[in-house]
Amino acid sequence: MSATPLLELRGIDKSFGPVQVLRDVDFSVNPGEVTALVGDNGAGKSTLVKCVSGIYSADGGQVLFEGRPVQIHNPRDAASLGIEVVYQDLALCDNLDIVQNMFLGREKRRGLVLDEPTMEQMAAETLAGLSVRTVKSLRQHVSSLSGGQRQTVAIAKAVLWNSRLVILDEPTAALGVAQTAQVLELVRRLADNGLAVVLISHNMNDVFAVSDQIAMLYLGQMVAQLRTSDVTHAQVVELITAGRSGGLGLAGENGNGKRDTPPTETTSAGADR
Numbered sequence: 001m002s003a004t005p006l007l008e009l010r011g012i013d014k015s016f017g018p019v020q021v022l023r024d025v026d027f028s029v030n031p032g033e034v035t036a037l038v039g040d041n042g043a044g045k046s047t048l049v050k051c052v053s054g055i056y057s058a059d060g061g062q063v064l065f066e067g068r069p070v071q072i073h074n075p076r077d078a079a080s081l082g083i084e085v086v087y088q089d090l091a092l093c094d095n096l097d098i099v100q101n102m103f104l105g106r107e108k109r110r111g112l113v114l115d116e117p118t119m120e121q122m123a124a125e126t127l128a129g130l131s132v133r134t135v136k137s138l139r140q141h142v143s144s145l146s147g148g149q150r151q152t153v154a155i156a157k158a159v160l161w162n163s164r165l166v167i168l169d170e171p172t173a174a175l176g177v178a179q180t181a182q183v184l185e186l187v188r189r190l191a192d193n194g195l196a197v198v199l200i201s202h203n204m205n206d207v208f209a210v211s212d213q214i215a216m217l218y219l220g221q222m223v224a225q226l227r228t229s230d231v232t233h234a235q236v237v238e239l240i241t242a243g244r245s246g247g248l249g250l251a252g253e254n255g256n257g258k259r260d261t262p263p264t265e266t267t268s269a270g271a272d273r
């Protein structure tokens, strides 16, 4: 594991008018790891991700990428750093095939015509690199794919563009048991291939199955970021619903000395799993 996080947020604030939605948020993501971002409805997960992906500008705080301060003012800034977000609604076009979807807006051309063989080969290589073997033909319309396959294509699309950080927003929310397992395997594989992965999820089973770290937001504050192996399911639920661990004696608790209301119990990465 690299010592420098790929992405590090320090003291991020974000308000909408008089409503402060993110307050002094620290968050870090390592390459080769899955970092789950959890929190109750309205905790600020989407807003945080939108600050990282350039849809919103943070009002205050610092963003570091590979240890260097960067400015992310718009989605193009995020994309040029290799940050890709895969949204729950997938943003795939039903009437286009897999290759067309994966290259939508970034088509390869040879002269004036589309370079279909190159695109098809790149799509095939990307899917093979992720050990995806469930799609029969790359020329299948996306409308004919299952939910899990659609999610797979959406993730592969993000990977195709030399992404370094892939943020997955509830990737299993609409899936059954078998497809969830498939997608979680893929999520793990992304990290094993060296990417930094952020997994937003309400499903604690998914979070514990696949994450290396868990970052917990409560009412716009990061109450803790802990190694998954250092925390229990019940502790995470308590932290995201009450904003504290109730003195449960979390390993690595309260690492950065920030205390706030609700209490902040943030730590950087502890021991490896």
Ligand SMILES: Nc1ncnc2c1ncn2[C@@H]1O[C@H](COP(=O)(O)OP(=O)(O)OP(=O)(O)O)[C@@H](O)[C@H]1O
Binding pocket: 016, 019, 021, 039, 040, 041, 042, 043, 044, 045, 046, 047, 048
């Ligand atoms: N554009 C906006 N204008 C005003 N308030 C907003 C805006 N976007 C989000 N909020 C508020 O910010 C808070 C955090 O919302 P956000 O969508 O980031 O939470 P979340 O953790 O992603 O929730 P969920 O799990 O329900 O998607 C909520 O109270 C929400 O109403």
